[in-house]
């Protein structure tokens with residue numbers, strides 16, 4: 385099997401996690417990561433992980449070598465030896481894309497980029513097949529990814545007439561000592577916020593609007609969703625059963641004492657599923673699921689927690705496979721039986737729409753392999 389040769393450009397919050405995940409994939413080779421400056425992340429990548437480091441310019445090259453990092457080459461040289469570049473730079477995608485285009489290298493971009501950076505926006509369990517073989521994909525933001533995973537499952541099963549999401553966004557990421565707020569709640573002046581529109585780049589027909597606030601925390605975002613439903617034939621247990629069956633969603637138990645983002649993060653550090661205690665899934669608080677059926681309303685309430693630093697990592701891995709046209713014919717032998725078992729389980733699960741043309745995006749082969757390697761596989 386020829387491995388997909390991948391590099392990561394932009395080794396920050398998202399890039400370092402994507403690089404680690406690429407290194408775990410049986411069908412991928414991490415050729416290298418780029419350095420934009422000398423810092424502890426690059427030092428760790430080189431010294432502790434053994435990653436090849438490529439410098440973005442001559443000044444950085446000198447700085448890296450002065451700090452004992454043997455530079456493997458320039459971005460230009462790196463592009464000559466990869467199939468896909470995963471661009472995790474801070475909104476530099478448009479400029480970078482010109483370089484990738486000149487070198488004929490496929491690229492995956494992040495949600496901070498404008499939607500037209502690529503022909504398609506991407507959430508693996510919603511639209512994998514649409515993305516197959518594309519040259520460029522945009523993995524949507526952490527907020528949009530979480531919204532799409534949940535809303536796709538609920539809409540497919542019970543029909544969402546209209547969704548309103550209130551997004552409580554973390555002030556900054558956990559390593560950052562510069563941004564805030566540290567003692568205020570900021571309302572976004574953008575009403576509705578752009579997140580709802582971004583959801584429609586993936587779930588085109590969904591009626592949704594969002595409003596957003598920034599709150600003084602670094603742990604996670606929290607979403608308060610109010611969904612006006614078409615089908616009235618469900619109760620809280622049906623929703624829990626559906627979300628339990630949905631990939632990349634974790635229903636978190638209030639009777640286990642999980643009632644805030646603090647416990648969600650602590651729980652994941654205890655689980656030891658990955659070295660950083662990252663939460664790749666969207667966490668749904670079961671105690672905060674509610675239904676309001678009065679005066680013609682059939683409204684479902686969901687509260688979800690989003691680990692902004694990591695929930696797009698599995699999507700990046702699937703996007704890399706998707707641009708390379710990864711389908712059933714390319715499943716490594718050792719994963720074949722698990723993909724088949726997952727598909728069988730899907731047909732019996734509440735996720736299956738019952739329609740003969742159900743495309744089963746939820747069990748696309750890449751998603752299964754990614755979830756097994758990242759330790760988040762649920763069996764369907």
Ligand SMILES: NC(=O)c1ccc[n+]([C@@H]2O[C@H](COP(=O)([O-])OP(=O)(O)OC[C@H]3O[C@@H](n4cnc5c(N)ncnc54)[C@H](OP(=O)(O)O)[C@@H]3O)[C@@H](O)[C@H]2O)c1
Nearest residue numbers: 394395396397398420421472473474475476494496526692
């Ligand atoms: N953090 C989140 O919560 C989150 C969640 C989902 C999606 N995203 C999206 O992911 C992308 C990356 O965000 P991030 O949070 O990972 O940013 P970040 O932590 O600031 O990391 C960006 C990295 O890229 C490097 N860099 C700067 N300019 C560059 C250039 N011209 N070319 C290549 N690399 C460059 C930076 O180098 P230095 O170390 O020298 O600064 C840094 O290492 C953005 O589109 C963002 O919207 C972020």
